Amino acid sequence: MAILSKIRDRSMFLILIVGLALFAFVLDPSSIQNFFSSSKINSIGEVNGNEIDREEFAQQVEAYRTQSGGRATQMQAVNAVWNAMVSEKMFADQLEKAGIVVGEKDIWDAMVSLPEVQNSPMFKNEANLFDEEKLKEYIANLKDEAEAGNKEAWLNWLATEKSIKQNLERQAYTSLVSAGLGASLAEGKRDYLTQNTKIDAQYVFVPYTTISDSLTVVSKEEIKKYLEDNKKKYKAEATRSVEYVKFDIVPSEADDAEVKKTVESYINDREEYSNAAKATVKIDGLKAATHYETFMNDNKSDLPMSEGYKYKNQLPETIADEIFAASVGNVVGPYKENGYYKISKVIETIQIADSVKSSHIIIPFVGATRSTSLKTKEEAKKTADSIFSIVKGNKTKFAEVADEINTDGTKGKGGDIGWIRKDQAFSQSFDKDFANFIYKNNAGTMGVVETAFGYHIISVDEQKKAEEAVKLATFSRIIEPSEETENAIFEKAETLASKLADGGAIADLAKENDYEVLSAMNLKALDENLPGLINQRQIVTWSFDSTREIGDSKRFDFDVNGKRGYVVVVLKNKTDKDGTVITSDLIAQIRPELINKKKAELIKKKMTGNTLEEVAKNSNVTINTANSITMASPLISGVGNEPGVVGAMSTIELNKVSDLIEGDKGVFKLKVTNRTEPVELENYENFRKQIISKLAGRSYQLYQVLEDKADIVDNRAKFF
Numbered sequence: 038m039a040i041l042s043k044i045r046d047r048s049m050f051l052i053l054i055v056g057l058a059l060f061a062f063v064l065d066p067s068s069i070q071n072f073f074s075s076s077k078i079n080s081i082g083e084v085n086g087n088e089i090d091r092e093e094f095a096q097q098v099e100a101y102r103t104q105s106g107g108r109a110t111q112m113q114a115v116n117a118v119w120n121a122m123v124s125e126k127m128f129a130d131q132l133e134k135a136g137i138v139v140g141e142k143d144i145w146d147a148m149v150s151l152p153e154v155q156n157s158p159m160f161k162n163e164a165n166l167f168d169e170e171k172l173k174e175y176i177a178n179l180k181d182e183a184e185a186g187n188k189e190a191w192l193n194w195l196a197t198e199k200s201i202k203q204n205l206e207r208q209a210y211t212s213l214v215s216a217g218l219g220a221s222l223a224e225g226k227r228d229y230l231t232q233n234t235k236i237d238a239q240y241v242f243v244p245y246t247t248i249s250d251s252l253t254v255v256s257k258e259e260i261k262k263y264l265e266d267n268k269k270k271y272k273a274e275a276t277r278s279v280e281y282v283k284f285d286i287v288p289s290e291a292d293d294a295e296v297k298k299t300v301e302s303y304i305n306d307r308e309e310y311s312n313a314a315k316a317t318v319k320i321d322g323l324k325a326a327t328h329y330e331t332f333m334n335d336n337k338s339d340l341p342m343s344e345g346y347k348y349k350n351q352l353p354e355t356i357a358d359e360i361f362a363a364s365v366g367n368v369v370g371p372y373k374e375n376g377y378y379k380i381s382k383v384i385e386t387i388q389i390a391d392s393v394k395s396s397h398i399i400i401p402f403v404g405a406t407r408s409t410s411l412k413t414k415e416e417a418k419k420t421a422d423s424i425f426s427i428v429k430g431n432k433t434k435f436a437e438v439a440d441e442i443n444t445d446g447t448k449g450k451g452g453d454i455g456w457i458r459k460d461q462a463f464s465q466s467f468d469k470d471f472a473n474f475i476y477k478n479n480a481g482t483m484g485v486v487e488t489a490f491g492y493h494i495i496s497v498d499e500q501k502k503a504e505e506a507v508k509l510a511t512f513s514r515i516i517e518p519s520e521e522t523e524n525a526i527f528e529k530a531e532t533l534a535s536k537l538a539d540g541g542a543i544a545d546l547a548k549e550n551d552y553e554v555l556s557a558m559n560l561k562a563l564d565e566n567l568p569g570l571i572n573q574r575q576i577v578t579w580s581f582d583s584t585r586e587i588g589d590s591k592r593f594d595f596d597v598n599g600k601r602g603y604v605v606v607v608l609k610n611k612t613d614k615d616g617t618v619i620t621s622d623l624i625a626q627i628r629p630e631l632i633n634k635k636k637a638e639l640i641k642k643k644m645t646g647n648t649l650e651e652v653a654k655n656s657n658v659t660i661n662t663a664n665s666i667t668m669a670s671p672l673i674s675g676v677g678n679e680p681g682v683v684g685a686m687s688t689i690e691l692n693k694v695s696d697l698i699e700g701d702k703g704v705f706k707l708k709v710t711n712r713t714e715p716v717e718l719e720n721y722e723n724f725r726k727q728i729i730s731k732l733a734g735r736s737y738q739l740y741q742v743l744e745d746k747a748d749i750v751d752n753r754a755k756f757f
Contacts, residue, residue: 225725240707340513345463391502401491421492530603562754
């Protein structure tokens with residue numbers, strides 16, 4: 038009753054809320070969500086107030102991974118797309134302010150000048166020249182296909198246009214900025230005089246090494262203050278540190294022995310009961326088999342049949358001698374190689390070259406791989422035979438015809454393919470028929486060969502290092518953990534996770550069970566790799582969860598590049614974004630500088646006096662002389678490189694004792710006795726150009742400067 042009374046008391050307020058919500062729903066159902074929550078939920082970030090849409094970002098991440106062929110991890114794709122989109126929005130802002138506009142004609146002119154476009158056979162006419170109309174026709178076809186539902190190619194083309202436009206805009210902007218980085222002849226003269234004026238000086242020098250490190254202890258508070266004073270140089274980021282135990286799912290000794298026994302059973306014939314025949318049937322082993330592809334498929338070999346030839350040094354040392362001693366038809370093994378048990382039958386021995394240099398004339402036909410020819414297969418064969426009769430035995434004529442007929446990369450090279458190694462020739466990416474011809478014929482052989490690409494007149498030009506090789510039929514079975522082994526490993530991981538959840542310490546539990554504890558220190562919100570564990574974004578995301586507390590633990594599964602297992606993780610430390618993260622690497626970087634600062638103060642207290650003689654006496658050192666020092670080479674004899682000290686020498690008044698100067702190697706007090714300017718030149722153009730060249734070399738810093746100045750909000754870690 039009390040609740041109902043309160044509702045009645047606030048009835049007008051409730052009616053107003055419900056009314057607004059319904060009105061928002063009528064306008065746009067998605068507005069309800071926006072009404073009660075921030076619109077930022079759909080933003081992956083902001084650049085100078087311009088949002089990066091979450092959905093668009095996700096689409097580009099997926100497209101990036103697709104274009105990489107799956108080689109890029111999700112976070113690699115996320116970071117690449119983020120950098121691209123941030124760059125795009127930063128430059129868009131600058132382009133608008135600079136009034137830079139790139140028109141359609143600019144984009145088209147840049148596109149048609151691309152080497153990929155100019156050299157593509159698709160855009161060439163009958164005279165083998167680039168035809169702009171063919172490119173236009175190609176683009177029109179892509180658009181028609183997109184309207185018919187096949188949008189992928191069209192979207193790729195639009196992405197190419199966008200990329201070209203962005204490159205043109207950035208080139209224009211960079212050129213505009215670079216144009217402002219000029220220098221006058223007067224500046225060239227000044228630089229010449231400054232860099233080449235010879236300076237003579239007397240100085241007193243007390244090295245930092247004269248003070249023991251033990252007298253200059255740097256506290257944590259001093260390091261924190263240094264970081265606070267240098268926030269821009271050392272940007273603080275939120276971090277997490279974890280400890281973990283990894284349980285790899287690997288085969289046991291029993292699993293290994295079982296796989297070896299299974300592979301061995303495929304050597305000789307065996308009998309098995311056939312449900313189809315309702316009787317026991319004999320099954321050929323590898324020793325009796327003649328159709329090796331069929332044998333591998335029927336018996337489910339874990340690796341396919343290899344068509345290549347192997348030299349002795351390409352085989353495992355443990356089995357190489359036995360294989361080369363075996364006769365054709367003999368089976369060797371089982372033997373272990375790269376996580377497999379194998380048996381190999383010697384099916385051929387041959388003297389074969391290590392590499393072959395060859396050339397060809399190609400006559401493609403309709404249906405051949407990468408062919409645009411309209412010739413039928415019969416017409417192509419007739420042409421090939423006719424050409425062969427002309428070029429047979431005449432290498433000069435062969436080269437002339439190849440340059441006239443070929444349309445591939447050998448055109449203009451007399452059909453020269455170059456040197457092909459045996460492993461290349463007998464790989465899946467090379468044509469099997471072409472490889473067989475050039476490797477199974479002697480140098481000087483020429484013939485007509487049909488391949489997947491058409492008919493070739495092939496010339497075997499040279500061969501190197503003929504050695505004995507074998508061709509093997511190899512049956513393989515991967516050595517995998519059994520279900521029993523997997524269950525035992527899972528039980529270990531789950532037991533550790535359970536004991537940690539009950540308050541156990543990971544160090545104590547690991548010691549009891551002889552587990553290795555690994556650490557990942559100062560993980561950042563967008564990291565994905567841990568020592569010994571790549572692509573573990575799930576662990577990093579878990580550790581950065583807002584509810585996560587130090588001491589929390591969890592078991593994770595992992596499957597990376599075929600390696601599976603479990604990892605039990607404990608959160609050991611966390612720091613917020615605004616906190617100061619002091620790592621061992623950071624301390625090693627900062628500590629020497631702070632120590633030298635402290636040493637300098639101690640040294641200065643001793644270096645008292647108005648003259649160099651007094652300072653030298655009070656410091657228990659001697660006065661040294663430096664002659665002909667220049668800014669171009671700021672080396673002080675007996676001290677080393679001291680650009681700051683030499684810079685001071687170039688400006689202080691002659692014969693006047695300077696103030697104490699902190700250098701890189703110690704504290705100085707000096708007196709410049711002479712400056713000799715270099716001989717004046719008739720023209721300082723070269724030195725003006727040197728200044729401009731140095732300034733132009735800094736154009737790469739443009740993006741970094743824009744990024745530092747931009748107001749960037751990064752929400753990637755919340756979504757990925």
